[in-house]
Each structure stands twice: as C-alpha cells, then as structure tokens.
Amino acid sequence: MKHLPAKDRYQQIEYNRCGRSGLKLPLISLGLWHNFGSEDDYANARKLALFAFDKGITHFDLANNYGPLPGSAESNFGKILKEDLASYRDELIISSKAGYTMWEGPYGDWGSKKYMVASLDQSLQRLGVEYLDIFYSHRADPETPIEETVDALEYAVRSGKALYVGLSKYDPEQTRLAYEELGRRGIRCLIHQPRYNMIDRGPEGGLFDCLEALEMGAIVFSPLEQGILGGRYLDGIPSKSRATRGHFLTEERALNWQRLSRALNEIAGERGQSLAQMAIAWVLRKRVVTSALIGASSTEQIAQNVAATEKLSFSEQELARIDQIVTELA
Numbered sequence: 580m581k582h583l584p585a586k587d588r589y590q591q592i593e594y595n596r597c598g599r600s601g602l603k604l605p606l607i608s609l610g611l612w613h614n615f616g617s618e619d620d621y622a623n624a625r626k627l628a629l630f631a632f633d634k635g636i637t638h639f640d641l642a643n644n645y646g647p648l649p650g651s652a653e654s655n656f657g658k659i660l661k662e663d664l665a666s667y668r669d670e671l672i673i674s675s676k677a678g679y680t681m682w683e684g685p686y687g688d689w690g691s692k693k694y695m696v697a698s699l700d701q702s703l704q705r706l707g708v709e710y711l712d713i714f715y716s717h718r719a720d721p722e723t724p725i726e727e728t729v730d731a732l733e734y735a736v737r738s739g740k741a742l743y744v745g746l747s748k749y750d751p752e753q754t755r756l757a758y759e760e761l762g763r764r765g766i767r768c769l770i771h772q773p774r775y776n777m778i779d780r781g782p783e784g785g786l787f788d789c790l791e792a793l794e795m796g797a798i799v800f801s802p803l804e805q806g807i808l809g810g811r812y813l814d815g816i817p818s819k820s821r822a823t824r825g826h827f828l829t830e831e832r833a834l835n836w837q838r839l840s841r842a843l844n845e846i847a848g849e850r851g852q853s854l855a856q857m858a859i860a861w862v863l864r865k866r867v868v869t870s871a872l873i874g875a876s877s878t879e880q881i882a883q884n885v886a887a888t889e890k891l892s893f894s895e896q897e898l899a900r901i902d903q904i905v906t907e908l909a
C-alpha cells in the first residue's frame with residue numbers, strides 16, 4: 580500500500596544551508612551503504628526509508644556500488660521511490676557516486692569520463708529517476724587528470740542528469756583543484772563527503788579549513804564509526820550487528836574499542852544522551868558540517884539519532900574530557 584508521509588515531518592528536524600548555496604539539508608541524512616542491498620530484508624529497508632522521511636530526513640545517500648550486490652541498494656531504493664514516494668520526488672535529495680569498482684574491464688572504476696558517465700546513466704536507471712540531486716566523484720583518481728573527472732561532473736550538470744556535484748574523500752589540495760576547475764566551467768562544487776567522528780578526526784587536519792574557505796558544505800559519513808560510537812558493542816557483540824556481518828567492521832575491531840566507548844558513554848549519560856546521540860551532536864558542533872550522514876538497521880535507531888539534535892551544544896569541559904579519552908584509549 581502506498582505510504583502516506585507524516586504531516587508533521589518538517590517539524591521533526593532542522594535543516595542547514597549547504598555552504599554558499601540555495602540547498603538545505605537535514606541535520607541528519609540517511610545513508611544506504613548497508614541494510615538496503617539484495618541480501619538484506621527489503622521490508623526492513625522500506626520501513627527504514629519511509630520512517631526516515633516521516634522524521635523529516637529528506638536526504639538519502641547512495642553510491643553505484645552499495646549493496647551487496649553492487650547496484651542493489653539503488654534498485655531497492657528505486658522500488659521504494661516508485662511504490663511509495665513517487666509523488667514526493669521534489670521533496671527528496673537523492674545522491675549517488677561513482678569512483679569504486681563497479682564492473683569488469685578498464686572502464687568500470689576510478690575517475691575517467693567514460694566510467695563516470697556510464698555509471699551515472701546506470702544509477703539513474705536503477706533508481707528510476709530522471710536526475711540525481713547530487714552526483715559525486717567517490718574518490719580522487721591519481722591516474723586520471725582532474726580536468727577529465729571534472730569533465731564528467733560538468734557533463735552531469737549540463738545534461739540535466741544531476742543538479743549539483745560533490746567530492747568524496749578528496750584531500751584539501753585535490754578539493755581545491757577540482758573546485759577551481761569546476762568554477763572555471765561555471766559550476767559550483769556544492770559539497771564534500773569525508774569520514775569524520777570522535778575517533779577519526781582526519782578532516783580537522785586541513786580539509787574543514789579548505790571547505791570553509793571555499794564556502795562548500797560538508798556531509799560527514801560514519802559519525803558513529805559504523806556502530807562503535809553508537810554504543811552497539813558496549814556489552815559484547817550483538818547478533819545481527821554490523822560486526823557480525825560486515826566486511827568493513829570486524830568483531831575484533833569492535834571489541835578493541837570497547838573501553839573507549841564505555842568511557843565516552845559515561846559522558847553521554849551525564850549529558851542525558853545515548854552514546855550515539857552524543858557522537859552525532861559532536862560532529863554537528865562544527866559550523867562547516869551541514870549534515871551527519873548516518874546508517875541504521877532499525878527505526879528505533881533513526882528515532883534516537885534524530886532526537887540527538889535536541890541537544891547539540893557541549894561545554895568546554897565535556898569536549899576536553901572527550902579529547903582526553905580518545906587520546907588515551909584510541
């Protein structure tokens with residue numbers, strides 16, 4: 580049956596302007612890297628997407644290779660769009676990316692125009708939409724001239740297949756080069772998608788300064804360090820958690836961070852938040868961060884994470900204690 584979205588969805592969350600642009604994104608966006616593939620439960624994936632939309636989460640982030648199997652997260656989200664959200668396309672920000680291995684042969688990976696354009700067309704087909712809101716270069720290609728990858732991004736916008744373009748995992752120098760090359764062609768680079776959380780502070784080493792200078796937005800992925808900072812492994816390894824299934828998070832790694840997450844969990848408790856909520860508030864404390872890009876396996880997690888936005892401020896003392904714990908235990 581067709582979904583009827585919650586009438587009060589736009590009162591559930593706030594929206595941040597994405598850098599110097601006209602586009603606003605919800606403070607929390609939902610990523611479809613896990614739990615939306617053909618090997619996952621479609622009924623649960625549908626429930627997650629529709630629940631998120633009911634909570635005011637307008638932005639859904641994909642990539643060509645999300646699954647498993649690669650491509651299947653886009654196909655499944657396309658099905659949800661068609662069956663439940665067809666009349667809400669104008670209320671949605673749908674992003675996808677190309678840059679990692681997608682098909683065999685020399686044209687199925689990295690940053691050539693040949694690959695990026697073919698991948699974009701495939702993404703549109705799987706999603707069943709005429710355009711993406713944001714099309715990303717998923718990673719900088721050390722062997723393809725940046726002008727060519729930018730060519731592909733320019734083509735995406737000029738052809739109407741994408742409204743905006745973004746970069747993911749580019750370092751500050753690569754970001755500036757791509758931004759300037761796009762600018763020469765009259766296209767503004769909207770957004771950067773880096774990894775950022777209490778444990779992984781890479782973007783503080785120059786990327787955030789670069790984005791602020793260029794007035795680009797930042798949507799930060801894995802704010803919960805794939806569940807470790809979600810408090811998922813405080814008491815061991817729950818069945819069906821990502822560490823039991825994933826190739827990217829092992830049980831060993833989840834347990835290695837247990838002391839750290841327990842110590843951080845104490846501060847979260849004193850703030851009246853769960854660890855997941857504090858981790859989300861922590862990334863959103865940075866002005867340059869437009870949105871925290873979470874993943875979720877249940878609607879309860881989404882509800883809890885959206886409630887994180889009710890308390891975003893930190894005292895200097897709390898921040899110092901978090902820093903100390905991470906320095907000592909990470």
Ligand SMILES: NC(=O)c1ccc[n+]([C@@H]2O[C@H](COP(=O)([O-])OP(=O)(O)OC[C@H]3O[C@@H](n4cnc5c(N)ncnc54)[C@H](OP(=O)(O)O)[C@@H]3O)[C@@H](O)[C@H]2O)c1
Nearest residue numbers: 610611612800801803804805806809820821855873874880
């Ligand atoms: N650009 C890139 O290269 C790149 C790379 C990685 C990710 N991303 C994007 O970022 C998105 C998010 O990444 P991520 O999934 O790693 O994000 P994350 O938010 O750090 O981790 C999500 C996981 O944390 C757990 N979780 C979520 N809310 C929780 C809560 N309230 N309490 C306890 N546990 C909770 C869940 O684990 P369980 O499944 O165990 O329940 C969930 O699957 C991806 O979907 C993708 O769109 C982009």
